[in-house]
Each structure stands twice: as structure tokens, then as C-alpha cells.
Amino acid sequence: MLNTVRTSAVRRATYSLCQSRLNSTVSTAPGGDTRLETIRRVLFEPTRRENVIALEGEMLEQHETIERAWKLHRMRLREQRERSLELQFRAMNAAMNELEKTSDKLFKGALVKSRHITYPKQAKIPTETPSTHG
Incomplete structure (x- = not known):
């Protein structure tokens, strides 16, 4: 648990640092190159996970x-x-x-x-x- 908290904190710090660096280099002109934005999004955005379903009673037993x-x-x-x-x-x-x-x-x-x-x-x-x- 502590390791995942530490990892997510490092990821957020890296994300914000890279976001500030990449924002200065990303073209804001319409039709501009969005490769850096795509790279930033793929590498540094946290993964979206679905919520864990809490099972109770018979469903928990079946599981x-x-x-x-x-x-x-x-x-x-x-x-x-x-x-x-x-x-x-x-x-x-x-x-x-x-x-x-x-x-x-x-x-x-x-x-x-x-x-x-x-x-x-x-x-x-x-x-x-x-x-x-x-």
C-alpha cells in the first residue's frame, strides 16, 4: 500500500514537471503537431481503474x-x-x-x-x- 502511494506521488510529480516542460513545446496553432501531447498523455496520465465491487453474502461465497x-x-x-x-x-x-x-x-x-x-x-x-x- 505504501509502495503504491509512493509510486503514485512520484508519478504525479513527474507528470506535472513534464507537463510544464511539454506545454512550452506543444504547438497551439490549429492543425499543429500533437505528438508531444499524445506522448505525454500515454506516458504520464494515471491509469483509470474501475472501482472494485464489494461482494457480500451469497455472491461472496460464489466468488x-x-x-x-x-x-x-x-x-x-x-x-x-x-x-x-x-x-x-x-x-x-x-x-x-x-x-x-x-x-x-x-x-x-x-x-x-x-x-x-x-x-x-x-x-x-x-x-x-x-x-x-x-
Whole structure:
């Protein structure tokens, strides 16, 4: 709670500071450029949130029941995923043990990491700017 109050106070102070700076640069002529106004509004205006509905009695009980059912569903999905990963790991481990018994050369080859470029780590990040090399 204190963190959100502090964050909102910082946001308001930043908003007022940027508003005073941007107001001096925003064109007031009709048909002028409104990009700075749009940027200011998107970045610094507080988000509008709908009021939280206070539930009482039977509606509160229904809500809590639905919440418990949803958490139970997510827990079952998580456990199912963990079981699936455990089965995959056991199958991979059994295959590696069998490979080690069958051929030492193939086993060592399976353990060596590829020398080729791996996609996520070494791929070039796409940018919107053109190349500097033409």
C-alpha cells in the first residue's frame, strides 16, 4: 500500500514537471503537431481503474468458490505438466544410459555441444533502422 502511494506521488510529480516542460513545446496553432501531447498523455496520465465491487453474502461465497475451483484447476495443470516433464527426463536418461552401453563414441558425441550458431543467443536482433553498411 505504501509502495503504491509512493509510486503514485512520484508519478504525479513527474507528470506535472513534464507537463510544464511539454506545454512550452506543444504547438497551439490549429492543425499543429500533437505528438508531444499524445506522448505525454500515454506516458504520464494515471491509469483509470474501475472501482472494485464489494461482494457480500451469497455472491461472496460464489466468488470464493469459483476462485478455489480455478486455483485447483491450475494446480492440476501444473502437476500434469510436471509429470510429463518427469517422464520425458526419465526417457531421456534411459536413452542416454542405453547409448552409453551400446557405443561410447556415440555417447560422447551426444554430450558435445554444437559449434554452430544457436538461435536465441547469437541471432541478430531485428531493428527498424537500415544497415549502416548499405
